[in-house]
Amino acid sequence: MSALSGQERRAGRASKFRYNSQVALRDPTTLIGILAALLFGYLIIVPIISLLVDAGRVQFGDERRIGGEPGAFTLYYINRALFSPVAQSLFWTPLTNTLAVAFGAISISLAIGGPLAWLVSRTDMFARRWFATALIVPFMLPAWTFALAWATLFKNRSVGGQLGWFEALGLTPPDWLAYGQVPITIILALNYIPFFILLFGNALRRFDSQLEDSARMLGANTPTVALKIIGPLMLPALMSAIILAFAKAIGEFGVPYVLGLPVNYDLLATGLYRSISSRQTGVAAVLATAILLIGAIALLVDARLVREARKFVTVGGKGAMARRSALGPMRIPATAFAALIFVVSVGLPLLTLVLSTIMRVPANFAFSNFTLDYWIGTNLDTVALRTGILLAPALWSAAFNTLWIVGTASICSGILGLLVGYVVVRTPVWPLAGFLRHVTFFPYMVPGIAFAAAYLSLFAVQRGPIPALYGTVAILMLALIADQMPYASRAGISAMMQLGKDPEEAAQVAGAGWLRRMIWVVIPIQKGALMTGVLLPFISGIKGLSLFVILAVPATDVLTTYSLRLVDYNYTQAANAVVLIIAGIAYFGTVLAQKLTKTNLADGLGS
Structure with missing residues (x-):
């Protein structure tokens, strides 16, 4: 009898499984989800696997050289990159330099960003709300904008081209200050300060002041409150900011390219670029894999910290107090400190770039030295650029390519992100929902330079029915769509989680099919999320460099690669002018995104 009951239970479970499968297959979200999973598996997982295999x-x-047929298994590239006589210059020195720069930049940005986060979040500092936005401007601009400003000021005779401002004034900066580890570390530190203001400041704003009051009522002094109450609760947010900055530093390309390559100071990213440029594809795959693994491990640790932090949620919610501390006599010095950081990290670099584009001779402030020739002049005495930058056909060609490639990829990312959100929430x-949620976030764990190398590995030659795409617009669009899916998919998932099924069900009862419901119900309601899913990838793509520098060719030149050329x-004025155009598009694009989506980046990155 019990055996018969067991058979009946198994038959019942099998029948239920078949019924659920039939229901799932009739649901359009299942088919859409399967197609999306296949698409992102090919655009995200397959390039990474191809990169690993190439090593x-x-x-x-x-x-x-190796003594084997193309495609045969070999450990030659791993041995060459890690253990050969040239391994020191190929891998270990760039790795050491990368870690030294990353830890140095994080230490400086933590020392500055931590106090600033506290000042703008929990004190009565003058102009607190203005500084909350002003101090995160570097987050909105390309990091190498500030590298070009540094080079404009400190460049010396170690490289050719126009004099730096200090040298033009008779002061020759030493090599260690003009190029290499010190300036790269400082520039990255200034660029990462917003991470701490956004993440750490957001956590401080949510911290309940009543916890401090309770501790003081029990006799705890200020150091005890800071170490025993505030510190442990803020540690996850602080560690998250540190790890995200570290992951970003590992794959940073633009800053070390501008300030490192002139003196052969290689980081992993520039070492990877050198290997690709010299057609050492196998070694490049090893370097890209190393960057990928370091970035992935860092972000996996961050995800673990976020999960651990959720176990220690403070009691508060809507009734929580976030009382601001009175600075008293320190109010003016605190405000002056914030103003100084703004001037150094934003004001001075941008002013330097602007002035450099309207000066014939560097650092000569005589009125007769100012000119608009580098913007709108004609018959200039430069060899390859005979007109001002705004009159150069190459600029407008690069601008058209930028808007066309990045714009199209961003629209596709936004639509796909909304579809991913729909499937994740509805299927x-x-x-299938879990796979889509994780695979669309995976590119965030891969530094851009490594992701570009993965696409080069996959699409450099024809594979089956897929033709070789290197040198085409298609490879740039596909790489951008995949690279920006973390932003687009998160916007789509967040939006769909807030949309109930009632509007769709009402349309379905009225006879509307799935496509009609999407066009006339879901998309109009979620147009804000769709706009976010388009604008965020667009802004990131406009100022991005790592993908383009590997995958773009002269025919697909964009503003970032044009400025780098x-x-x-050594066309300093023209390069700085193009970078200012990019920075302006990125900044005003961010402001527009905030206006349209009614959000404020200064309120924090959230979860």
């Missing part, structure tokens, strides 16, 4: 197989052109197949030509 262990003979590359075309190396068969005689009855939870493994002007840097290589």
